[in-house]
Every structure is written in structure tokens, then in C-alpha cells.
Amino acid sequence: MINIKIHLPRCSGHERKNNFINNVVSKVSKQLSLRDQDIKAILYESEFRSDTKTNSKNFVLIEVLACSGLSEPNKNLLSLILKEEVIGFSGNKDTHVSVCIFGGNAAEKYDFDPDC
Numbered sequence: 649m650i651n652i653k654i655h656l657p658r659c660s661g662h663e664r665k666n667n668f669i670n671n672v673v674s675k676v677s678k679q680l681s682l683r684d685q686d687i688k689a690i691l692y693e694s695e696f697r698s699d700t701k702t703n704s705k706n707f708v709l710i711e712v713l714a715c716s717g718l719s720e721p722n723k724n725l726l727s728l729i730l731k732e733e734v735i736g737f738s739g740n741k742d743t744h745v746s747v748c749i750f751g752g753n754a755a756e757k758y759d760f761d762p763d764c
Contacts, residue, residue, distance in 0.1 A: 649716075650676065650726075652689040654734065655709040665691055668737045675729050680722055706743045708734050717751035 652672065659665070673687045710730050718726065727747045734745050 649714075650680075650682070650687050651713040651715075652676070652687065652730070653692060653711040654689065654730075655692045655694050655711075656734070656738070657706050657708075658693045659738075664737075668733065672730065672733050675733065676726060679725055679729060680718075706738055706740060708738070708743055708745045710734070710745065710747045712747065712749040714749060714751055718749060723749050 654672070669689050669691055672689050673684055676682070676689075677684045677687050712726065712730075726749065730747055731745045735741055735743055
């Protein structure tokens with residue numbers, strides 16, 4: 649079981665958001681050889697930015713709880729899938745995406761940010 653929480657800046661389009669969640673679940677389950685029902689995803693809309701300048705990048709936080717833990721290659725794969733989906737959804741390749749993956753049995757944390 650993998651639970652995914654995606655914190656995005658506020659946006660419109662109920663159907664578009666549902667399609668985004670469905671795409672995330674489908675791609676993650678396919679790439680990690682899991683059933684769709686083993687992936688739970690929820691989208692939170694937030695009023696936050698990395699700074700207050702008008703040209704600032706959007707900031708997206710993704711938190712993942714993997715009940716049985718994930719191997720390092722699967723963490724990388726999951727992070728890449730989530731980042732690609734978020735950037736595709738936002739339409740802004742400059743969106744800053746931070747992914748934290750927590751294992752069910754340990755306090756493991758995995759941050760994926762290729763720009764740092």
C-alpha cells in the first residue's frame with residue numbers, strides 16, 4: 649500500500665484534478681507492479697509559495713507513505729513519476745517539486761530535488 653499526499657497551489661478545474669489523480673495512481677501502480685487499489689492519492693490545494701515575488705516559482709510538496717518501504721531504485725522511479733505528473737499538470741516546468749518518502753517500518757526519509 650502506498651499513500652500519496654500532493655500539496656499544490658490553489659487551482660481550478662474539478663475534472664482536471666480528478667484526471668491528474670487518476671493518472672498518478674495509474675502510472676505509479678503500473679511502474680511499481682501494484683494494483684490501482686494499492687495506491688491511495690489525495691490532492692490538497694494550499695495558499696503558499698516559495699516567496700512573494702510575482703515571478704516566483706510554484707512550490708509543490710509530495711509526501712508518500714509506503715507501508716512496506718521501497719527500494720532505492722523504486723524511490724527514484726516514484727519520485728520521477730510524481731515530478732513529471734506535477735509539472736505536466738501545472739504546465740510550468742519551473743515548478744519546484746519536493747518529494748518525501750517515508751517507510752512504514754522505519755523513519756526513512758527520501759528527498760528528491762535534482763535542482764539542489
